[in-house]
Amino acid sequence: MAKRRSHRRDTLPAIDRRQFLSSTGVAVGGLLAATSGVGAGGRAPLAAGAAFQGEPVAGGTMIWAQELDPVSLDPHKTSNFSTVQGIEHTYQSLTMYDEELNVVPCLAESWESPDDTTYIMHLRPGVLWHDGTELTANDVKYSLERLLNPETAAPYASWFNAIESVEVIDPLTVQLNLSAPYGPLLANFAAMRGSSIIQNGADAAMNLQLQAVGTGPYRMVDYVPESHFTLARNESYWEEGLPYVDEVTFKILVDEDARVAALRSDQIQYAYLTVEGAERLAGEAAVSVLRSPKAWLVAHFMNTFREPFTDVRVRQAISLAVNRQEVIDKAVGGAGVLSGPMPTGHGDWFIPVENLPYAQDLDGARALLAEAGFPDGFATTITCSPQYPEFVASSVVMQEQLAQIGIEAEVVQMEWGQFVSDTSRQNGWNYDIKVTAFTFYPDPDGYLYTPWQTDSTSNYTYSNPEFDAIVAEARSTLDVAKRHELYDQAQQMLLDESPAIFWYVGENIEALPANVQGYTQSYTGRRIFLKKTWMEQS
Amino acid sequence: MVSYILKRMVLAVPVLLGISVIVFLLVRLIPGDVIDLMLGTEGSLRPEVREQLRQTLGLDQPLYVQYVTWLGDIVRGDLGRSLRTGQPIVENLAGKLPITLELAFLSVVMSLVVAIPLGIVSALRRNSVIDFVVRVLGTIGLSLPNFWLATMLILVASLLFRWGPALIYVSPLDNLGENLKQMFLPSLALALGLMAVVMRMTRSSMLEVLSQDYIRTARAKGLRERLVIYRHALRNALMPVLTVVGIQTGHLLGGAVIVEQIYGLPGLGWFLLNGIYQRDYPVVQAGVLIIAGIFVVTNLVVDLLYAVIDPRIQYV
Numbered sequence: 006m007a008k009r010r011s012h013r014r015d016t017l018p019a020i021d022r023r024q025f026l027s028s029t030g031v032a033v034g035g036l037l038a039a040t041s042g043v044g045a046g047g048r049a050p051l052a053a054g055a056a057f058q059g060e061p062v063a064g065g066t067m068i069w070a071q072e073l074d075p076v077s078l079d080p081h082k083t084s085n086f087s088t089v090q091g092i093e094h095t096y097q098s099l100t101m102y103d104e105e106l107n108v109v110p111c112l113a114e115s116w117e118s119p120d121d122t123t124y125i126m127h128l129r130p131g132v133l134w135h136d137g138t139e140l141t142a143n144d145v146k147y148s149l150e151r152l153l154n155p156e157t158a159a160p161y162a163s164w165f166n167a168i169e170s171v172e173v174i175d176p177l178t179v180q181l182n183l184s185a186p187y188g189p190l191l192a193n194f195a196a197m198r199g200s201s202i203i204q205n206g207a208d209a210a211m212n213l214q215l216q217a218v219g220t221g222p223y224r225m226v227d228y229v230p231e232s233h234f235t236l237a238r239n240e241s242y243w244e245e246g247l248p249y250v251d252e253v254t255f256k257i258l259v260d261e262d263a264r265v266a267a268l269r270s271d272q273i274q275y276a277y278l279t280v281e282g283a284e285r286l287a288g289e290a291a292v293s294v295l296r297s298p299k300a301w302l303v304a305h306f307m308n309t310f311r312e313p314f315t316d317v318r319v320r321q322a323i324s325l326a327v328n329r330q331e332v333i334d335k336a337v338g339g340a341g342v343l344s345g346p347m348p349t350g351h352g353d354w355f356i357p358v359e360n361l362p363y364a365q366d367l368d369g370a371r372a373l374l375a376e377a378g379f380p381d382g383f384a385t386t387i388t389c390s391p392q393y394p395e396f397v398a399s400s401v402v403m404q405e406q407l408a409q410i411g412i413e414a415e416v417v418q419m420e421w422g423q424f425v426s427d428t429s430r431q432n433g434w435n436y437d438i439k440v441t442a443f444t445f446y447p448d449p450d451g452y453l454y455t456p457w458q459t460d461s462t463s464n465y466t467y468s469n470p471e472f473d474a475i476v477a478e479a480r481s482t483l484d485v486a487k488r489h490e491l492y493d494q495a496q497q498m499l500l501d502e503s504p505a506i507f508w509y510v511g512e513n514i515e516a517l518p519a520n521v522q523g524y525t526q527s528y529t530g531r532r533i534f535l536k537k538t539w540m541e542q543s
Numbered sequence: 544m545v546s547y548i549l550k551r552m553v554l555a556v557p558v559l560l561g562i563s564v565i566v567f568l569l570v571r572l573i574p575g576d577v578i579d580l581m582l583g584t585e586g587s588l589r590p591e592v593r594e595q596l597r598q599t600l601g602l603d604q605p606l607y608v609q610y611v612t613w614l615g616d617i618v619r620g621d622l623g624r625s626l627r628t629g630q631p632i633v634e635n636l637a638g639k640l641p642i643t644l645e646l647a648f649l650s651v652v653m654s655l656v657v658a659i660p661l662g663i664v665s666a667l668r669r670n671s672v673i674d675f676v677v678r679v680l681g682t683i684g685l686s687l688p689n690f691w692l693a694t695m696l697i698l699v700a701s702l703l704f705r706w707g708p709a710l711i712y713v714s715p716l717d718n719l720g721e722n723l724k725q726m727f728l729p730s731l732a733l734a735l736g737l738m739a740v741v742m743r744m745t746r747s748s749m750l751e752v753l754s755q756d757y758i759r760t761a762r763a764k765g766l767r768e769r770l771v772i773y774r775h776a777l778r779n780a781l782m783p784v785l786t787v788v789g790i791q792t793g794h795l796l797g798g799a800v801i802v803e804q805i806y807g808l809p810g811l812g813w814f815l816l817n818g819i820y821q822r823d824y825p826v827v828q829a830g831v832l833i834i835a836g837i838f839v840v841t842n843l844v845v846d847l848l849y850a851v852i853d854p855r856i857q858y859v
Contacts, residue, residue, distance in 0.1 A: 068710060074817065076627060076628065076821075077627070077628050083581065084581055155589075155591075155592050155595070158592050158593075158595070158596045214628050214629060214630065215630075229638075229809065230628070230630075230635070231639075231809040231813055231814060231817065232711065232712060232807070232809035233711055256710045256711060256807060257807060258710070258807045259804050259807075260694070260805040260807075262694045262698055262805070263694075263697055263805050263806065263807060265698070265701075266697045266698050266700070266707050267707050267710065269701040269702065269705060269707075270700070270701040270704075270706050270707040271705065272707050272710055420573075421580075421820070422574065422575035422580055422820065422821075422822055423573065423574040423575050425575055425579050425580060426574050426576070426579040427574060427575075429579065431590075431593075462589065
């Protein structure tokens with residue numbers, strides 16, 4: 006098989022993004038309206054908000070607000086999303102994402118698989134590190150071996166554990182030998198969770214927590230923890246003409262009001278916002294607010310290893326009793342789209358919203374509860390952390406909804422660190438119902454195998470041998486159509502068995518001044534397309 | 544004087560030692576450890592890798608061993624390394640402490656400069672309109688939390704003036720003017736509370752002193768009112784004010800945590816807060832110890848100032 010890419014291009018008619026946006030009535034320029042491509046066209050490609058107008062101009066400097074400190078720039082050792090945000094413009098991997106979430110070649114120009122467990126990656130010739138030396142296969146080997154070395158204790162090493170060995174064939178060819186066929190591999194590279202390629206020997210040569218020498222569109226000039234990091238244009242970047250802006254400083258502004266204020270006073274050229282923040286900016290003609298669904302799937306998980314949730318009828322009753330749209334309206338002010346076990350908008354893997362079995366049926370719910378031996382309901386707890394206000398808000402709405410069928414749920418709030426430790430597998434899954442969210446996983450495997458397979462280290466209290474077999478087969482299948490079939494089956498099973506109440510995917514809300522052009526939102530929630538962003542020169 | 548200072552320094556040792564024990568234990572009482580938080584809810588580590596990480600970080604040692612090791616390092620001037628980043632904490636603090644100290648210093652100066660004259664006027668014109676206005680303002684100042692003030696100041700500035708303090712910290716050594724412009728709003732947010740306290744204290748203390756016999760005597764011997772106020776009344780009235788300022792440094796440093804975060808100032812407060820969120824034990828321990836140290840030193844200075852203001856007080 007030749008180049009194996011995300012299949013979506015093959016299964017869907019190509020839609021020109023500008024046409025698509027204009028057909029959905031998006032104002033271009035000035036205040037950009039919300040775009041939500043999901044719902045209307047079923048499995049429509051993701052419609053990300055984008056600002057574009059005229060021909061790009063190079064030059065200028067910008068300050069972008071970064072909402073959390075990256076903590077460390079070490080691309081292999083950390084699990085924080087903010088670390089990814091810190092390094093994603095500096096480091097790159099073998100593959101990357103385009104605007105429509107297709108996995109496209111990056112440092113690997115092409116690849117081939119002589120058999121199911123071998124990938125031969127042909128590196129892009131002439132790619133220069135920010136220090137001027139050339140990228141070679143040794144760098145790839147070094148990076149992957151550092152990632153997989155148990156001493157590195159890389160939190161995302163499990164995404165690459167299938168790689169048994171890395172062989173350098175020649176300076177621009179590297180061969181990955183897998184222990185078993187592993188479908189998610191190419192997408193996992195694109196996600197930048199531990200997949201960054203660093204220079205051969207970088208760990209010994211520099212302090213990777215504070216320094217980064219990569220191949221990306223921007224060079225890391227300096228990182229001042231808890232203050233800012235500064236990026237400068239990589240003059241010898243391999244994507245023709247990119248990037249446009251000379252210098253970008255990411256200023257860490259944790260407080261949303263501070264970000265809103267800085268946007269108003271024209272001090273920053275980008276900010277990530279919540280719905281409340283976006284409302285505060287309404288009427289600011291000089292600021293464009295982009296909105297689109299993103300990979301942030303909020304769900305309440307029931308502990309199926311604990312009474313009474315061991316009984317599937319109890320879980321189904323709860324699923325019938327809740328009103329999911331009400332949760333969206335009340336917990337996040339309507340800024341969300343209904344979702345099943347795969348987040349709505351993720352490629353074409355998710356169950357279209359109109360096919361989700363989400364009609365509320367209180368009588369049916371009461372009947373199921375009675376059948377399970379709880380005609381008068383029961384008492385239980387919902388554990389949540391105020392670290393994310395929407396988790397508490399959705400818990401309270403759910404509490405009210407459950408009361409309708411006699412279930413008395415107490416909402417227990419705890420600080421995030423305590424929540425993480427208390428409800429984890431290591432500490433015996435200490436909860437009845439807990440709420441959290443899945444962020445971006447590159448492959449359905451992340452949403453269907455990682456949380457639900459019995460032996461997975463991040464299991465969310467569910468075990469079903471039949472289900473395990475399906476996701477295991479999907480993981481080791483490379484045929485895309487076959488994987489589709491298996492993952493559809495797995496999702497259906499999760500909806501039937503209801504180990505969790507899946508609510509919605511959140512919205513990615515980003516604000517940029519109107520003179521900043523070319524930025525496209527990414528379903529990943531990352532700011533991948535900073536590289537295509539440019540400033541109108543006045 | 545010198546022996547007094549030395550004595551106080553020696554007395555500070557058990558205080559700091561006590562604090563070190565308390566913070567060491569308290570931070571470990573919070574559920575969850577740094578590895579849990581490194582992994583979040585999505586990352587995963589095999590149990591053996593996790594155990595090995597605990598060993599590398601020294602978290603597998605018994606508590607007393609961890610404590611004694613840490614204390615030994617402190618005595619040698621080594622505050623340890625952050626569990627999260629592996630950076631020496633001393634290096635981190637070198638950049639952060641001055642920012643917090645400047646913020647606290649500017650707030651104190653700002654509140655004293657405004658509050659003491661207001662307090663005096665208020666006391667002298669007791670029950671007048673001015674007194675009334677100042678007292679109402681004082682009550683308002685006392686009741687507004689500084690995190691709210693900090694947010695309001697920045698929002699109002701952006702709405703009315705399309706202006707906000709510079710985002711990247713400018714050191715006063717590089718550009719004093721820019722630095723002061725940048726620090727004005729955060730210092731003000733922090734200063735208003737203290738201002739109210741100092742103003743009320745000055746007022747009530749002045750009222751008490753003004754009713755003393757020696758003031759009547761001073762006036763009776765024909766001293767000019769100005770001299771009576773400044774040389775006799777104010778000097779005596781300042782003692783309790785000074786005490787309050789000393790005690791309020793604790794509040795000030797606590798308030799700095801929030802204000803620094805809102806204004807994006809990379810100071811000690813924010814560093815400490817992140818340390819707590821991430822269960823970065825050495826960072827929390829070092830941060831709290833430093834703040835305790837500042838508190839002890841400030842109050843020592845206050846005690847020494849008593850002697851300057853009141854010649855009857857002598858330290859031997």
